[in-house]
Amino acid sequence: MTTAPHIVLSELGPVAQLRAGRLGRRLVQLYAGLLLYGFSIALMVRSHLGLAPWDVLHSGLTHHVPIDIGEALVIVSFVVMLAWIPLRELPGIGTISNAVVIGLSTDAFLAIMPSPREIGIRAGLLVAGIALQGLATAAYIGAQFGRGPRDGLMTGLARRTGRSLRLVRTLMELTVVAIGLLLGGVAGVGTIVYAVSIGPISQALLPPLIVAPTRPGDVVV
Numbered sequence: 290m291t292t293a294p295h296i297v298l299s300e301l302g303p304v305a306q307l308r309a310g311r312l313g314r315r316l317v318q319l320y321a322g323l324l325l326y327g328f329s330i331a332l333m334v335r336s337h338l339g340l341a342p343w344d345v346l347h348s349g350l351t352h353h354v355p356i357d358i359g360e361a362l363v364i365v366s367f368v369v370m371l372a373w374i375p376l377r378e379l380p381g382i383g384t385i386s387n388a389v390v391i392g393l394s395t396d397a398f399l400a401i402m403p404s405p406r407e408i409g410i411r412a413g414l415l416v417a418g419i420a421l422q423g424l425a426t427a428a429y430i431g432a433q434f435g436r437g438p439r440d441g442l443m444t445g446l447a448r449r450t451g452r453s454l455r456l457v458r459t460l461m462e463l464t465v466v467a468i469g470l471l472l473g474g475v476a477g478v479g480t481i482v483y484a485v486s487i488g489p490i491s492q493a494l495l496p497p498l499i500v501a502p503t504r505p506g507d508v509v510v
Contacts, residue, residue, distance in 0.1 A: 306382055
C-alpha cells in the first residue's frame with residue numbers, strides 16, 4: 290500500500306517568509322492562486338446552484354448591508370482575524386493578501402461575468418468553480434506565506450480545544466451556513482457538493498504545488 294507524500298509546511302513569521310527562498314516563484318503562485326480563488330467564487334455565484342459555506346454567509350450579509358459579496362468577504366476576513374488574537378495565531382503575508390485579494394477579485398469577475406439561464410451551463414459553472422477553488426487553495430497554501438483567515442481560526446481553535454481539525458472545521462462550516470441561511474444567503478446542491486469534494490480536491494492537488502522553504506522552521510506533515 291502506498292503512503293501519502295510528506296508535505297512541508299512552513300511555520301514562519303512575515304519577515305521569515307520573505308527570507309525563506311524562492312521568493313519570486315512563491316509570490317507569483319500566491320497571487321495567482323488568490324485571483325483564481327476569486328474567479329472560482331464568481332463561477333459558483335453565477336451558477337445559482339449554491340455557494341461554499343462561508344460564501345453563504347457573505348451572500349447573506351449583502352441582503353442587510355449595502356455591500357457586494359466580495360466586500361462582505363473582506364470584512365468577514367478581518368473580523369475573523371480579530372479572533373486570532375486570543376488564539377495567538379500569527380498572520381502572514383498570505384493571510385492579509387487572502388483577506389483582500391480574493392474579495393476584490395470576486396467582485397471584479399462578477400462585474401464582467403453574465404448569468405446563464407441554461408441548467409447545463411450553470412451546472413458546468415458550479416463544477417468548474419469547485420474544481421478551480423481546490424486548485425486555487427492548493428496554490429496559495431503551497432506558496433507558504435501563511436494561513437488564510439478562516440484556516441487560522443480553524444487551527445487555532447483545534448489547538449486550544451484539543452479537538453480534531455476535522456471536527457472543528459465541520460462545526461465552523463455548519464455554523465456559518467446556519468447564520469448565512471438566517472440572513473438569506475444562497476445555499477443549494479452546490480453547497481453540499483462543495484462540502485464533500487473541496488477537501489479531497491485540494492489535498493490531491495497540493496503536493497505538486499508545495500514550494501519547499503530553504504530556511505529553518507519547516508514542519509513536515
